[in-house]
Amino acid sequence: MLEMRKVGKIYGKNVVAVDDVKLTLEAGVVGLIGHNGAGKTSLMQMIATLTRPTTGHILFNGTDIVKDPDAIRRRLGYLPQDFGVYPNLSALEFLQYFAALKGVSDPRRPVQVLELVNLHGLAARQAATFSGGMRRRLGIAQALLNDPDILVVDEPTAGLDPEERLRFRHLLSELGMRKLVIVSTHIVSDIEDIAGSLAIMRSGKLVSFGTPDSFIAKARGQIWSATLAPGAYEALGQQVKVLQAKRGAAGVAVRIAHPSVPCGGAVAVEPTLEESLMAQRYAVRELAA
Numbered sequence: 138m139l140e141m142r143k144v145g146k147i148y149g150k151n152v153v154a155v156d157d158v159k160l161t162l163e164a165g166v167v168g169l170i171g172h173n174g175a176g177k178t179s180l181m182q183m184i185a186t187l188t189r190p191t192t193g194h195i196l197f198n199g200t201d202i203v204k205d206p207d208a209i210r211r212r213l214g215y216l217p218q219d220f221g222v223y224p225n226l227s228a229l230e231f232l233q234y235f236a237a238l239k240g241v242s243d244p245r246r247p248v249q250v251l252e253l254v255n256l257h258g259l260a261a262r263q264a265a266t267f268s269g270g271m272r273r274r275l276g277i278a279q280a281l282l283n284d285p286d287i288l289v290v291d292e293p294t295a296g297l298d299p300e301e302r303l304r305f306r307h308l309l310s311e312l313g314m315r316k317l318v319i320v321s322t323h324i325v326s327d328i329e330d331i332a333g334s335l336a337i338m339r340s341g342k343l344v345s346f347g348t349p350d351s352f353i354a355k356a357r358g359q360i361w362s363a364t365l366a367p368g369a370y371e372a373l374g375q376q377v378k379v380l381q382a383k384r385g386a387a388g389v390a391v392r393i394a395h396p397s398v399p400c401g402g403a404v405a406v407e408p409t410l411e412e413s414l415m416a417q418r419y420a421v422r423e424l425a426a
C-alpha cells in the first residue's frame with residue numbers, strides 16, 4: 138500500500154533529517170519510534186505530501202506521490218503534532234468547516250466521525266473548552282472525514298492524562314483493523330499494546346523494523362532483576378545498563394540490561410517491550426531511584 142524507496146530529506150545545505158529509508162507498509166498500526174530529532178515528523182510530513190523527499194520515492198498503491206500528490210491526499214488523514222482548534226466553533230461546526238475544505242459533500246459525515254471518536258454528546262460544545270484528549274479526538278475526527286485508507290498521527294498522546302491515553306489507544310487500535318495507521322511517539326507504552334509493527338528511527342535512519350514480539354525475543358536472556366545495597370547499586374551502575382531502579386526498605390530493586398549475569402543474585406526476567414527497546418538503545422526512560 139505504502140512504499141518508501143530510499144527516502145531522504147535534507148533541510149538547507151546539510152541538515153539530514155531522513156536518510157535512505159526503505160520501508161513497505163500494509164494495513165495495521167505501525168509505531169514510529171525515535172528520540173527527539175530522529176526524523177519522525179519529517180518522514181510523516183513527506184508521506185502527507187506536506188514536504189517533498191530530497192531523494193528517493195514514496196509510492197501509494199504504486200503511484201509516486203510527488204508526481205501525483207492527489208492520489209494519496211484523497212485517501213489520507215493527518216493529525217499533526219501541533220493541531221489546534223478554532224476557539225469560536227463548536228465541535229460539529231469545526232468538522233463541518235473542515236468537511237467543506239476537504240470537499241466532503243455528505244452532510245452526515247461530520248456527525249458520523251464525531252460518533253466514531255465518541256464526542257457526539259459534545260457536538261454543540263465549543264471546541265475551545267475541550268480537554269487535551271478531547272481535542273486530540275476531534276483532531277482524529279477531522280482526519281477521518283474523508284474515510285482515509287492511511288491515517289498519519291504525530292505524537293498523539295503528548296499532554297494527555299492516563300484515561301485519555303487509554304481511550305485514544307483504543308481508537309487507534311480499532312482504526313488499525315481496516316487502515317494503515319502510522320503513529321509516531323517516543324513513549325513506548327503508548328503503542329505497545331496496539332502496534333502490529335515498530336519502525337525505529339535514529340538520526341534520520343530506519344535502524345530496525347519488526348513486530349513488538351521480535352524486539353522482545355531479541356532481548357530475552359539479557360534483562361535481569363536484582364535487589365542491591367545502595368553502595369553496590371552505585372558501583373554496578375558504572376558497569377552495566379540499569380533500566381530501572383527503585384529504592385525500598387530491602388535495598389535498591391533494579392532491572393538491568395546485560396548480555397550475561399550482571400551481579401550476584403540477579404535473576405533473568407521476561408523483558409517488557411520498553412526494556413527490550415532500551416536494551417537495544419532504541420528508547421530511553423528517566424530512572425526513578
Ligand SMILES: Nc1ncnc2c1ncn2[C@@H]1O[C@H](COP(=O)(O)OP(=O)(O)OP(=O)(O)O)[C@@H](O)[C@H]1O
Binds near residue numbers: 180
Ligand atoms: N524545517 C526544518 N528546517 C531545518 N531543520 C529541520 C526542520 N524540521 C526539522 N529539522 C531538523 O531535522 C531533524 C529531524 O527533525 P524531526 O522533527 O523530523 O524529528 P522528530 O523525530 O519528529 O523529533 P520530535 O520527536 O522532537 O518531534 C532535527 O535535527 C530537526 O532539527
